[in-house]
Amino acid sequence: MTVDMLMDWFATIGDFPILSFLLAVVISGVPLFLVMALNAMVAVYVERKVSAFMMDRIGPMGQGPGLHAGKWGLLQTAADAVKLLVKEDTIPETSDKLLFKMAPFIIFIGAFLGLAAVPFSSVLQVADFNVGVFYIIAVGSIGVIGIVMAGWASNNKWSLYGAMRSAAQIISYEIPAGLSIIIPIMMAGTMNLQEMIHFQEGNVWGILPNWIIFNNPFTFIAFFIFFISAVAETNRTPFDIPEAESELVAGWMTEYSGFRWAVFFLSEYANMLVVSGLAVAGFLGGWQSPIPGMFDTGAWGLFWFMSKLIFLIFVMMWFRWTFPRLRVDQLMHVCWKVFIPIAMFNIFGVGIWKLIFG
Amino acid sequence: MGVVKGDQMILNIGPQHPSTHGVLRLEVMTDGEIVSEIRPHLGYLHRCFEKHSENVTYEQVIPFTDRCDYLAAMNSNFGYVVAMEELMEIKVPERVDYIRIIMGELNRIASHLLALGVYGLDIGAFTPFLYMLRDRERILDMFEYTCGARLLYNYMWVGGVSHDLPKDFEKICIGFLDYFEPQIEEYNNLLTYNKIFVERTADVGVIPADVAVSYGVTGPNLRGSGVKWDVRKDEPYSIYDRFEFDVPVGDGHFGTLGDCFDRYWVRMLEIKESVKILRQALKDIPGGDVHQMLPKKIRPPKGSVYRRTESPRGDLGYYIMSDGTPTPYRVKMRSPAFTALSVLDEVSRGWMISDVIAILGSLDIVLGEIDR
Amino acid sequence: MSKYFANIYDTVNTLWTGMRITWRHMMNIKRDNVTLQYPEERWPRPERNIGFEHEDYNVIRSRLHVDIDDCIGCLKCERACPVDCIKIDTIKAPTRGEDIPDVKHTGETSNGTKKAMVVSRFTIDMSECCYCNLCTYPCPEECIFMVGGPNSSKHPIDYEFSEFDRTDLIYQFAKKLSPEQKDGLQNPKPEAEA
Numbered sequence: 038m039t040v041d042m043l044m045d046w047f048a049t050i051g052d053f054p055i056l057s058f059l060l061a062v063v064i065s066g067v068p069l070f071l072v073m074a075l076n077a078m079v080a081v082y083v084e085r086k087v088s089a090f091m092m093d094r095i096g097p098m099g100q101g102p103g104l105h106a107g108k109w110g111l112l113q114t115a116a117d118a119v120k121l122l123v124k125e126d127t128i129p130e131t132s133d134k135l136l137f138k139m140a141p142f143i144i145f146i147g148a149f150l151g152l153a154a155v156p157f158s159s160v161l162q163v164a165d166f167n168v169g170v171f172y173i174i175a176v177g178s179i180g181v182i183g184i185v186m187a188g189w190a191s192n193n194k195w196s197l198y199g200a201m202r203s204a205a206q207i208i209s210y211e212i213p214a215g216l217s218i219i220i221p222i223m224m225a226g227t228m229n230l231q232e233m234i235h236f237q238e239g240n241v242w243g244i245l246p247n248w249i250i251f252n253n254p255f256t257f258i259a260f261f262i263f264f265i266s267a268v269a270e271t272n273r274t275p276f277d278i279p280e281a282e283s284e285l286v287a288g289w290m291t292e293y294s295g296f297r298w299a300v301f302f303l304s305e306y307a308n309m310l311v312v313s314g315l316a317v318a319g320f321l322g323g324w325q326s327p328i329p330g331m332f333d334t335g336a337w338g339l340f341w342f343m344s345k346l347i348f349l350i351f352v353m354m355w356f357r358w359t360f361p362r363l364r365v366d367q368l369m370h371v372c373w374k375v376f377i378p379i380a381m382f383n384i385f386g387v388g389i390w391k392l393i394f395g
Numbered sequence: 396m397g398v399v400k401g402d403q404m405i406l407n408i409g410p411q412h413p414s415t416h417g418v419l420r421l422e423v424m425t426d427g428e429i430v431s432e433i434r435p436h437l438g439y440l441h442r443c444f445e446k447h448s449e450n451v452t453y454e455q456v457i458p459f460t461d462r463c464d465y466l467a468a469m470n471s472n473f474g475y476v477v478a479m480e481e482l483m484e485i486k487v488p489e490r491v492d493y494i495r496i497i498m499g500e501l502n503r504i505a506s507h508l509l510a511l512g513v514y515g516l517d518i519g520a521f522t523p524f525l526y527m528l529r530d531r532e533r534i535l536d537m538f539e540y541t542c543g544a545r546l547l548y549n550y551m552w553v554g555g556v557s558h559d560l561p562k563d564f565e566k567i568c569i570g571f572l573d574y575f576e577p578q579i580e581e582y583n584n585l586l587t588y589n590k591i592f593v594e595r596t597a598d599v600g601v602i603p604a605d606v607a608v609s610y611g612v613t614g615p616n617l618r619g620s621g622v623k624w625d626v627r628k629d630e631p632y633s634i635y636d637r638f639e640f641d642v643p644v645g646d647g648h649f650g651t652l653g654d655c656f657d658r659y660w661v662r663m664l665e666i667k668e669s670v671k672i673l674r675q676a677l678k679d680i681p682g683g684d685v686h687q688m689l690p691k692k693i694r695p696p697k698g699s700v701y702r703r704t705e706s707p708r709g710d711l712g713y714y715i716m717s718d719g720t721p722t723p724y725r726v727k728m729r730s731p732a733f734t735a736l737s738v739l740d741e742v743s744r745g746w747m748i749s750d751v752i753a754i755l756g757s758l759d760i761v762l763g764e765i766d767r
Numbered sequence: 768m769s770k771y772f773a774n775i776y777d778t779v780n781t782l783w784t785g786m787r788i789t790w791r792h793m794m795n796i797k798r799d800n801v802t803l804q805y806p807e808e809r810w811p812r813p814e815r816n817i818g819f820e821h822e823d824y825n826v827i828r829s830r831l832h833v834d835i836d837d838c839i840g841c842l843k844c845e846r847a848c849p850v851d852c853i854k855i856d857t858i859k860a861p862t863r864g865e866d867i868p869d870v871k872h873t874g875e876t877s878n879g880t881k882k883a884m885v886v887s888r889f890t891i892d893m894s895e896c897c898y899c900n901l902c903t904y905p906c907p908e909e910c911i912f913m914v915g916g917p918n919s920s921k922h923p924i925d926y927e928f929s930e931f932d933r934t935d936l937i938y939q940f941a942k943k944l945s946p947e948q949k950d951g952l953q954n955p956k957p958e959a960e961a
Contacts, residue, residue, distance in 0.1 A: 090793040092525040095802045194406050198428070198748070274519060275591055283414040283517045284752050359789045360782065361591045362519025364749045365428060375775065455849035458899035522789055529801050540819045542900075543826035543913060549899040557900070558825035567819070585788045590778040 041165070065163045069152055077306040078114040080350060085113070087351065088358045124295035129192060132292065136190035141293070141300040143183030148307035150176040155314035156230045158324045158338035169230035170218055173315050174211065177270065180308065181207045184279065187301075188289035199288025202365055203272065203279035209369060210269040210276075213376035214312075217263035220256055220387050221249045221319040234323030248322035253394075255386035260320040262376050262383070264349070267312035269368070271305060274357040281362055313349040314342075321345050402426055406748070410439050414517045414752050417762030419736075421751070428747045433740045440766040448726035453479060453553060453693040456726060461547035463728060464764040466509055469502035469538075470706040471764075472551040477632050478702035478713040479553040483695045490683035491555050492634045497568070497676050498538070498550060500669040504575075505534040506707035507615075507662045507669075510759040514659060515586050517756035518595050523586040530578055533571050540564070554688040565677050572670055579666060587663065596659060597650030600742045600754035604653065610741070611734040614709020615665060616758055619645040619658035626705040638675050640668045655757035662759070694721050708732050708759060728767060732760040827916030828898045829926040831891050833940040837876040837910035840884030844902035844911050852895035853902060856888035856941075858952045870952070871942050876908050885952055889941040894933055 043064060047057035082097075089096030097110030128137055151173050153163040166172050181204055188200020222228055225236035241247040250260045269276035280288030290301055317323060322345075324338035363371065408421040415421065418439035424432040444463055448456045460475045461468040473495055480487060512527035535545045540561050542550040550557050586592055602612065607620040617624055625642040627635040643664035645657030695717040703712035709731030716725040735758040743751045792799055840857035860867070864874040864881030872885050903912050915924025930936050944952075 087793065088521070090796040091789040092522050093529055093792055093796070093799040093801050094525065095796070095800050095804075098802075098804055194404065277519070278749070281519065281749070283519065284749050286412065355786060355789065358522050359585070359785045360520060361515065361586070361589060361595060362749075363591055364595060364747060366747070367594055451849050455847070455901065458849050458897055458901065461899075462897075522792075532801070536819065539827070540824055543824065543828040543916070544898060544900075547898070549901065557904075561825050562820075562823045581788060585785045588781050589785050590774075590781045 042160075066153075069149070069163055073149065073152060073303060073307045073310075076310050077303045078118065080306045080309070081114045081117070081302075082111070083351075084354050084357075085110075087354045091355075091358045118299070121299040122296055126295040126297060127292075129292050131192045133190040133192065136186045137292075138297075140183045140187035140190060141297045141304075143186060144180045144304045145183075145300050147176055147179035147183065148304040148311065150179070151311035152307055152314075154230065155311060156234060156318055156323055157314075157342055158336075159231065159234075161339060162231070165231055166229070168228045170222060170228045170233070170315065170319065173311060174215055174218065177308070177311065178207070178211060180304065184289050187293070191289070191292035193292050195285045195287070195291045196289045199279045199281075199285050199291070202285075203289060205365070206272070206276065206279060206368060207270055209372045210266045210376075213262055213372060213380045214266035214270060216377065216380035216384060217259040217266065218315065218319055219384060220259045223384070223387055223391065224249050224252060224256065230318045230323070234318055234325060237322040237325055246322055246325060246327055248320065248325070250320040253387065253390045255383045255390060256320070258379065259383045259387075260316070262380050263320065264316050264352075266372075266376060267316060268353055268356060269372070271308045271312055271353070273305075273309070273353055275360040275363050276368060277357075277362060278365055278368060283362075309350055309353060310346065313346050313353075316349055317342060317345040403431065408751075414513075414756060415762075416513065416755070416760055419760070419762055419765075421739075421755075423748070423751065425748065428749075430743055430746055430748060430751055433743055433751065435736055435739060437736075437762075437766055440762045442767065444767040445726055445728065448723055450722065452721045453695070453723060456723065457552065458547065458549045460728075461549055462763060463730070463767055464706060464708065464711070464732075464761050465546060466761055467502050467506040467707045468546065468548050469498045469550060470506075470704065470711065472548065473499050473633075474702065474704035474706065474711045474713050475715075476551045476553050477704055478700050478715050479693070479695070481702050482698065482700040482715055482717060483553065483690065483693070485554045485688055485690065487554055487688050488683045488685065489634075489681050490559075491685050491688070493676050493680040494556050494560060494685065495551055495633060496635065496638075497560075497673060497680070498541070498548075498556075500672050500676070501534050501537065501568075503669050503707045504666050505531045507666050508534075510707070511582070511586075511659065511662055514753075514756040514759075515592070517752050518592055520586055520589070520592065523582055526578070526582065526585070530575055533575075537564070537568060537571065540567070552689060553693055554690050555685050559685045565680065568673065568677055572673060576667075576670060579663070583663070587660070593649045593656065595749075595753055596655040596757070597648075599650075599655045599750050600746065600757065601651045602653045602738060602742050606738065606741060607653070610738040612709070612738050613731045613734065614705070614707070615661045616658055616709065616735050616738075618643065619661045619757075620653035621645050621657075626703055626710060630703065632702065632704055637679075638672045640672050643668060655753050658757045658759075692721070694719065699725075703729065706731060708761065708764070709735065728764075730764045730767065732758075732762075732764045736760050736765055822917060822919065824916035826900065826903075826913055826918075827924060828900055828913045829915045829924055830893060830913065830928055831896060831902070831938075832912060832914045832922045833889055833891070834910040834921065835886060835889060835940045835942065836873050837878070837908045838886050838889065838940075839876060839880055839882050839908060840886045841907060843905040843907070847901045847905050849899060849901065850895050850897050852892040852897075854888065854890045854892075855886065857884040858887050858949065859883065860885045861952070867952075870944055870948050876910070878908055880908060886941045887944050887949060887952075888939075890937050890939055892937045893928065894936040 043061035044057055047060065086096045097113035099110055128134060154166055154169045154173050156162040184203045185200045188196040221233055225233040227233055237248050239247045241251055245251040249256050251257070272279050280290060290298060293301060324342040326337060326341050403424055403426050406423045406425050408423055409415040410418040410420045420436040420439070422434040422436065423430055442462070444459050447459060457472055457475060460471040464471045508527040508531045512524035515523040538548060539545045541564065542548050542558055602616065602620050604620045604622050607617050607622065621644050623642050623644050626632070628642050643661050645652055645661050647657060648660050649656050697717060697719045699714065699716040701712060701714045703710045710729065711731055712729030714727040715723055718724040739755060739758065743754050746754065840855065842855055845853045845855050860872070860883055863883045866872065866874045867885065870885065875881055900913060912918050912921065914922040915926070
């Protein structure tokens, strides 16, 4: 949407289509990257604090003068970022160097492309595709190529195990996630995220906002299946077996250090943003206000979207610091024998519901 | 290691690895994720405990016993001094016996808390680990209050203990137990009953009772397999025969008898039993002088003694041979963790790498004691 | 089939129980927090004590200290040490119980024991010390002790004696003697002939 608006605006100045396209992409892409970096920094800080509070600790703190992490440790992630940037970048002697260097970029591209279609508000969206849902699901799978590349190129057994586990996991969990996101598509009759959010205006059953999650019992279940599959796709506990620290040391990231590792980290948090964004847009009414008709003008849209997003990210952190980790075969069991049948059943249920009530 | 077939791979776990509980190296033959053989390599923490003991006096051995099982140093001390007193035929004052049992059981709780917390960490749950460490910290505070050290105490001496209990210790200890007992329920709700945890541990790494006995596995690992054997009950030393407590055994709570969950669960129940013993001991503790029976010079008569005690990890035996001089002729330690590790290869064949970590954690080994 | 759904219910139920616990802890962090913010807050922690008074400790094993004026050079602590980190050299004093001002040697301990030895070297290598406390018991003058806690009146607690160089951890307690002074003590000059 932003890109289209910028191009329209450039067209009013003069006729230079290629240049205006490039300009529009850069002008909207740079803030997107900043969003990604800022998200990682804030999310790392919040995650540290949330985990600390859950464990009766207080996390990063700094009170005194000198090289401290600032009040309440607010500068901690900034210090971490600086440390990662100046850290020695090691590449193993026996690694496949080209693939080893390429892998972080591919993972980054996967996360970055997905972020482009997230509708932060009714106007703040870099690219408003007519197949937005499909697009996000599709580019989300690019990351797994990068993970397998990283694991293979490291020439390390731990990395290889991590990569193999990751490939199996992400590909499997895309199926329940995809089957569940079909339900908002069925309800709204569109794949366009903005139109999907517009569909969720108004009330349902008098009090509740007309979000797809509240529409009928099947959509309610579908949201949870989608969200848990999304957690699995982002490789977070209880589905963090690709980097299971107590088993595989650091999984596919074992050999990475410095900035390359930071890129992985950035992408992981950006992926959280993308999948939560899709869940918010598809099930939780996007930038719609929870009280229909109130606080829904202008910047409130951004506020509501971000609050829902942050809440979902918080729930992911909450999961992470509460649950143990599943085993590989149990992970597959949950995916193929629990989520997929229920997701299929949901599709039938929603179809029949629409036939009868809608 | 056997011949590596085309579809097999040797994976080297350790000595630097997050969940080998010290510096253990496991050479694992894997077929994909499935483990076909494990060979543990020891010796990274070898400090010549037994040889070293032959060159120092009897009382100087006690700091070295601390450093064998460093997570339950009180129980290590306990075993050594009980063996020495048997050799020298010393009858210690009653108060000393009570103090030793209080300290030993507190340290059992501390050791089990660490074992359970780290086990959660192996499975992937971080938070219970910190809760358990938080409560273990309170026990260590009490030890520090008593003998000045938090980990390596050198508290129990032949014929007594180094310090009497400090002021108000009984009250503080009861206060801790009152605080601690509800926490056990919280651990259970947070970790033990968690479905993911149960799935990861139940039916995994089953040690049948006959295998456990033939390998010499002892302690909670043996009781997890359903064998009711506890040295405190069956061969009572000190004054353990005066206390009322049960010996919890595994019952296949969520899976098969002798699986990882049973070993975990036995430890959890043992904490409760220790609390019971502590309450009785704190109620009955008599007065008296703890230094009354300390020998002026430790010079046992010619002869030898073998005494086993129940440390948190199992049968901890000391064989002490004296030739009448102030230094021991031979000190041999029978380490429970060593036999527990020896069963690892047999039980983890056919399981996945994640399960090997779970089985290793459930055995609760301490490398300081294995290598000595 | 019912087992399948019972399993799902069980999973959701137990996971939700766990999440409630972590939530409760997160909300009560002000009450439950156990962190000691080390450089700013130091042990013993004033506002969150658990019933232990500093002076009531039986002993606090933080660092060994020797009151050298009380040391009679009996070598009992050196013999008690299982790791041989205490090293003592002594020279026989010319006259028992007499002050020798030029090496700052006092003749009597605070207990009134007359000293027969001048301690020319008393080093404790704290990097080797295993904090077993065995050296403090045999001392007849109670001049070697762990600092802090019940011994606070003798020496303030010191548990952060980190150094950049390992040799700095070897603590010298004896008064410095020059070779001439040592020589003078070992071969006392005959009384003034004049």
